[in-house]
Amino acid sequence: MIHLYELYRAMMKPKNNMNNTETLTSWILACKVEDIPENGGACVLLEGEQVAIYNFKKRGEWYATQNLCPHKQQMALSRGMIGSTGDEPKVACPFHKKTFSLKSGACLSGDDYEIKTYAVKVEDNQVFVAF
Amino acid sequence: MKKKAVVVGNGMVGYKFCEKLVAKGGKEQFDIIVFGEEPRPAYDRVHLSAYFGEKTIEELTMAPLEWYAENQIQLHLSDPVTNIDREKKTINTHQGVSVNYDYLILATGSAPFVPPIPGVEKDGVFVYRTIEDLDMMKSHAAKSKIGAVIGGGLLGLEAAKALLDLGIKDTHVIEFAPRLMPRQIDQAGSDILKSKLSTLGIKIHCNKNTQEIDGGDTIEKMVFADGEILKVDMLVISAGIKPRDELAKIAGLEVGSRGGILVNNKLQTSDESIFAIGECALHEHMIYGLVAPGYEMADIVASEIVGNATKEFTGFDMSTKLKLIGVDVASFGNVFAEEPDCQTIIYENKTKGVYKRINISNDNKYLLGGILVGDAEQYNMLLQTVNNKLPIPADPEDLILGSRGGESSGESGVMSLPDDALICSCEAITKGQICHEVMENGNDTVDALKKSTKACTGCGGCTPMVKDLIQSILKTQGKVVRNILCEHFEYTRQELLSLVKIKALKTYDDVLEDLGCGDGCETCKPAVSSILASLWNENVLEKGRLTAQDSNDRFLANIQRGGTYSVVPRIPGGEITPEKLIVIGEVAQKYGLYTKITGGQRIDLFGAHVGDLPAIWKLLIEAGFESGQAYGKSLRTVKSCVGTTWCRFGVQDAVSFAIEVENRYKGLRSPHKLKSAVSGCIRECAEAQSKDFGIIATEKGWNLYVCGNGGSKPRHAELLATDVSSEMCLKLIDRFLMFYIKTAEPLQRTAPWLDKMEGGLAYLKSVVLDDALGLNAQFEADMDSLVDTYKCEWKEAVETPEIRKRFVHFVNAPEEKDPTVKFETLREQIKAEDWNAVLK
Ligand SMILES: Cc1cc2nc3c(=O)[nH]c(=O)nc-3n(C[C@H](O)[C@H](O)[C@H](O)COP(=O)(O)OP(=O)(O)OC[C@H]3O[C@@H](n4cnc5c(N)ncnc54)[C@H](O)[C@@H]3O)c2cc1C
Ligand code: SF4
Numbered sequence: 001m002i003h004l005y006e007l008y009r010a011m012m013k014p015k016n017n018m019n020n021t022e023t024l025t026s027w028i029l030a031c032k033v034e035d036i037p038e039n040g041g042a043c044v045l046l047e048g049e050q051v052a053i054y055n056f057k058k059r060g061e062w063y064a065t066q067n068l069c070p071h072k073q074q075m076a077l078s079r080g081m082i083g084s085t086g087d088e089p090k091v092a093c094p095f096h097k098k099t100f101s102l103k104s105g106a107c108l109s110g111d112d113y114e115i116k117t118y119a120v121k122v123e124d125n126q127v128f129v130a131f
Numbered sequence: 132m133k134k135k136a137v138v139v140g141n142g143m144v145g146y147k148f149c150e151k152l153v154a155k156g157g158k159e160q161f162d163i164i165v166f167g168e169e170p171r172p173a174y175d176r177v178h179l180s181a182y183f184g185e186k187t188i189e190e191l192t193m194a195p196l197e198w199y200a201e202n203q204i205q206l207h208l209s210d211p212v213t214n215i216d217r218e219k220k221t222i223n224t225h226q227g228v229s230v231n232y233d234y235l236i237l238a239t240g241s242a243p244f245v246p247p248i249p250g251v252e253k254d255g256v257f258v259y260r261t262i263e264d265l266d267m268m269k270s271h272a273a274k275s276k277i278g279a280v281i282g283g284g285l286l287g288l289e290a291a292k293a294l295l296d297l298g299i300k301d302t303h304v305i306e307f308a309p310r311l312m313p314r315q316i317d318q319a320g321s322d323i324l325k326s327k328l329s330t331l332g333i334k335i336h337c338n339k340n341t342q343e344i345d346g347g348d349t350i351e352k353m354v355f356a357d358g359e360i361l362k363v364d365m366l367v368i369s370a371g372i373k374p375r376d377e378l379a380k381i382a383g384l385e386v387g388s389r390g391g392i393l394v395n396n397k398l399q400t401s402d403e404s405i406f407a408i409g410e411c412a413l414h415e416h417m418i419y420g421l422v423a424p425g426y427e428m429a430d431i432v433a434s435e436i437v438g439n440a441t442k443e444f445t446g447f448d449m450s451t452k453l454k455l456i457g458v459d460v461a462s463f464g465n466v467f468a469e470e471p472d473c474q475t476i477i478y479e480n481k482t483k484g485v486y487k488r489i490n491i492s493n494d495n496k497y498l499l500g501g502i503l504v505g506d507a508e509q510y511n512m513l514l515q516t517v518n519n520k521l522p523i524p525a526d527p528e529d530l531i532l533g534s535r536g537g538e539s540s541g542e543s544g545v546m547s548l549p550d551d552a553l554i555c556s557c558e559a560i561t562k563g564q565i566c567h568e569v570m571e572n573g574n575d576t577v578d579a580l581k582k583s584t585k586a587c588t589g590c591g592g593c594t595p596m597v598k599d600l601i602q603s604i605l606k607t608q609g610k611v612v613r614n615i616l617c618e619h620f621e622y623t624r625q626e627l628l629s630l631v632k633i634k635a636l637k638t639y640d641d642v643l644e645d646l647g648c649g650d651g652c653e654t655c656k657p658a659v660s661s662i663l664a665s666l667w668n669e670n671v672l673e674k675g676r677l678t679a680q681d682s683n684d685r686f687l688a689n690i691q692r693g694g695t696y697s698v699v700p701r702i703p704g705g706e707i708t709p710e711k712l713i714v715i716g717e718v719a720q721k722y723g724l725y726t727k728i729t730g731g732q733r734i735d736l737f738g739a740h741v742g743d744l745p746a747i748w749k750l751l752i753e754a755g756f757e758s759g760q761a762y763g764k765s766l767r768t769v770k771s772c773v774g775t776t777w778c779r780f781g782v783q784d785a786v787s788f789a790i791e792v793e794n795r796y797k798g799l800r801s802p803h804k805l806k807s808a809v810s811g812c813i814r815e816c817a818e819a820q821s822k823d824f825g826i827i828a829t830e831k832g833w834n835l836y837v838c839g840n841g842g843s844k845p846r847h848a849e850l851l852a853t854d855v856s857s858e859m860c861l862k863l864i865d866r867f868l869m870f871y872i873k874t875a876e877p878l879q880r881t882a883p884w885l886d887k888m889e890g891g892l893a894y895l896k897s898v899v900l901d902d903a904l905g906l907n908a909q910f911e912a913d914m915d916s917l918v919d920t921y922k923c924e925w926k927e928a929v930e931t932p933e934i935r936k937r938f939v940h941f942v943n944a945p946e947e948k949d950p951t952v953k954f955e956t957l958r959e960q961i962k963a964e965d966w967n968a969v970l971k
């Protein structure tokens with residue numbers, strides 16, 4: 001039996017039919033649109049790294065960040081609630097509800113942490129992350 | 132021609148002097164010229180440590196350069212005054228500026244005192260007073276692992292906090308005296324503070340005398356008089372302050388033998404045109420090392436030179452409340468008064484790290500002073516009680532312990548203070564002024580008051596009291612203080628609940644669309660989800676409700692350290708058959724789970740991977756278990772004792788009733804979790820009086836208690852009804868719970884809900900027992916419909932593929948488990964890896 005996971009791995013190579021403007025990163029297929037719940041997040045494994053992808057349907061936007069919460073090093077951000085402060089989209093870690101901007105990765109609840117963010121695009125029901 | 136007022140020093144007090152002078156119309160009378168030695172305009176030294184954390188230098192700056200320009204104040208930075216010619220009334224500066232003055236105000240502050248220990252000149256040894264000091268520490272800290280601070284006073288502990296903030300995990304505080312903060316607290320207080328700080332990773336060494344700082348160019352170790360040695364990479368010296376009186380000395384002004392510029396009650400030095408204010412001034416043998424007295428001095432001198440002197444400086448209350456590394460420390464009034472001059476009352480709780488001491492006059496009438504460590508919530512009120520000589524309760528210990536039982540002592544709190552009670556001591560704002568602002572000018576938020584009066588802008592210690600005051604004033608005006616949910620909903624929870632019900636909204640998105648704005652957040656999502664569940668009782672994970680749930684509800688399990696989940700099947704009343712016990716054991720074995728009996732008489736299985744949850748629950752459900760809702764803000768457990776079934780004292784069948792109660796309310800979602808218990812007689816073995824609703828058997832039926840809780844602030848439940856039948860008891864609980872669900876704030880448990888209720892227990896009784904609102908029939912019907920629509924959430928999740936497929940860690944590799952999850956072994960079971968140990 002071949003794992004779905006291995007299939008994804010095989011498909012992860014950047015496609016050349018996408019006009020990729022970024023030079024350092026390449027678009028990697030992460031998952032299908034329905035894998036990520038609406039107005040929430042889920043985690044994908046990309047080249048050994050855990051990446052949280054969020055389908056912010058309310059805003060018609062997609063975001064991706066590292067899955068690791070820098071506070072207590074927990075792989076949890078994909079399970080957090082998303083929302084906004086003013087116009088800034090954010091995710092709240094399930095552990096201690098520290099919040100992070102989905103745009104800049106800055107911690108919005110007063111600490112000095114920062115998380116990595118990645119660009120996301122959706123084509124043909126497939127979600128790609130600039131990695 | 133205008134006269135000239137020249138200010139030497141642009142620190143906190145020098146700046147405040149300018150501000151006060153401008154406010155008193157001084158710029159019409161004077162040319163104001165300021166010289167500052169530091170390269171930047173005055174900044175908030177009190178919150179200096181915040182420079183490493185949340186604040187930028189702009190935020191710490193007292194007023195921007197434009198402010199000085201707008202007020203025609205000439206500000207010379209990086210230009211210290213080097214000489215005063217008192218004959219010619221002229222000063223000279225380092226950069227060669229020469230100005231004459233009519234009044235000269237010295238606000239030169241102080242410098243850290245550095246004891247003459249051999250080696251203090253080495254690299255890696257710092258003092259802690261200016262932004263430059265901080266910048267230098269920052270770059271050195273990057274290559275340091277172990278840090279130390281000499282001095283365990285206020286500033287030393289601030290410096291230790293700074294080291295922690297700089298990422299130095301191994302931080303030591305070296306204090307020469309036998310205790311920390313010797314000026315503010317006593318030995319017992321210091322001991323508590325010490326053990327609290329130790330738990331935060333700061334190692335405290337009292338009674339330690341540093342003899343030498345050793346190393347090459349850079350510090351390597353400290354050698355102490357007792358022969359011990361401590362290896363360190365950096366050291367901050369914070370051994371006290373030394374007033375900057377060197378300029379005054381050159382000018383031949385009188386200075387104290389141990390430093391400080393001598394001043395009289397007008398803050399005049401020995402030359403009547405020259406004043407000294409702030410930390411450089413020596414008044415009646417005292418140097419005041421805090422901002423509030425410095426601000427008072429600035430105010431007095433500003434009034435004096437504009438020709439409007441109203442008061443003199445006659446000493447200052449040195450009461451302080453500080454948060455040191457997260458630990459509250461406060462001292463007020465006469466701290467060190469001792470028996471037989473007074474009576475002292477001491478409360479000490481070593482496990483909680485709380486120490487409180489109050490000194491009471493021998494006639495039992497007045498509070499003289501005291502110390503609070505670990506919990507300083509009562510500080511403001513106690514300080515007011517001292518300063519205004521307010522009468523104290525007959526049992527003075529109520530002051531620190533709160534009134535326990537008996538009738539509460541009538542009107543207390545902020546509104547009972549006299550109008551001239553000083554609320555904000557940094558800015559000298561009285562209660563009367565705040566009342567005026569709130570009532571006449573409508574400044575009814577802390578931010579508005581900050582703008583209009585500057586209250587709360589100094590040390591910030593008065594903020595809680597100002598908040599209380601605003602609320603109380605608004606209340607007396609009959610204005611309701613609305614606790615709106617968050618920025619996305621302009622409604623209180625109660626209003627929102629009614630609207631959602633009337634409009635029959637069923638999902639979070641519909642509620643946001645119809646009644647809110649923006650995108651929602653982690654505050655309103657769970658609150659609205661809870662309202663929806665309380666109203667409609669539909670599965671929380673369906674119809675897009677999944678991601679509006681708090682994360683625990685989203686996975687129907689409690690997230691634990693390391694990111695695994697715990698599984699808690701319902702065991703009503705704590706009664707379980709051997710067969711079911713075996714199933715729990717088998718499931719735990721199969722999935723390698725840690726098992727523990729909970730405080731609520733059930734069994735918790737820890738360490739489940741998110742992907743294993745549905746399979747685990749499938750097995751449990753097949754054996755007849757249901758979800759225990761331990762993850763939800765909902766009914767948790769109904770504990771019971773064995774009652775008449777086995778116990779020789781029992782008067783009713785507590786277990787059967789507990790099971791009936793638990794099965795009735797299981798799955799009920801509410802503003803916060805609900806706990807209950809049933810005891811079989813007045814011996815109360817099930818601890819029903821510490822529950823949200825507790826039932827105790829009597830010869831004739833049941834006594835119902837409500838609004839108790841355990842937790843960090845335990846509360847005894849109140850007796851609601853006596854000797855009621857089982858049927859009546861359930862009716863009363865139905866009404867009580869529905870009333871609570873409909874009117875409480877988000878995350879407000881029943882005890883604080885009752886505390887905040889206008890009319891308190893009497894009102895609650897009138898609603899639940901006498902139907903004062905005429906809603907009881909409705910309450911009972913609502914509860915019946917919730918009971919009828921109950922479904923086990925886990926059963927639905929396991930049986931619904933759509934829901935079940937969300938229980939994976941990687942959506943692109945569903946069978947893969949989170950590889951970062953690591954367990955250790957403890958007493959033959961697993962335990963989560965310590966998350967402090969895995970920190971990089
Ligand atoms: C880390 C830290 C934490 C603190 N925490 C608290 C607290 O929680 N609560 C509290 O009440 N207080 C606290 N303090 C104390 C408070 O900061 C001081 O009381 C206050 O800053 C004193 O103000 P000042 O204007 O007298 O002195 P400073 O703020 O020191 O200002 C004096 C200024 O004069 C300048 N100067 C000196 N000589 C000359 C000269 N010849 N020519 C020109 N300029 C000159 C100096 O460079 C300096 O800029 C804290 C202090 C520190 C360092
Ligand atoms: S509360 Fe009464 S009935 Fe229940 S176990 Fe205790 S003594 Fe027995």
Ligand code: SF4
Nearest residue numbers: 691692729730842843
């Ligand atoms: S008391 Fe604290 S540590 Fe213990 S279970 Fe409750 S929250 Fe966790």
Ligand code: FES
Nearest residue numbers: 069071072093096
């Ligand atoms: S682990 Fe994320 S907030 Fe604490």
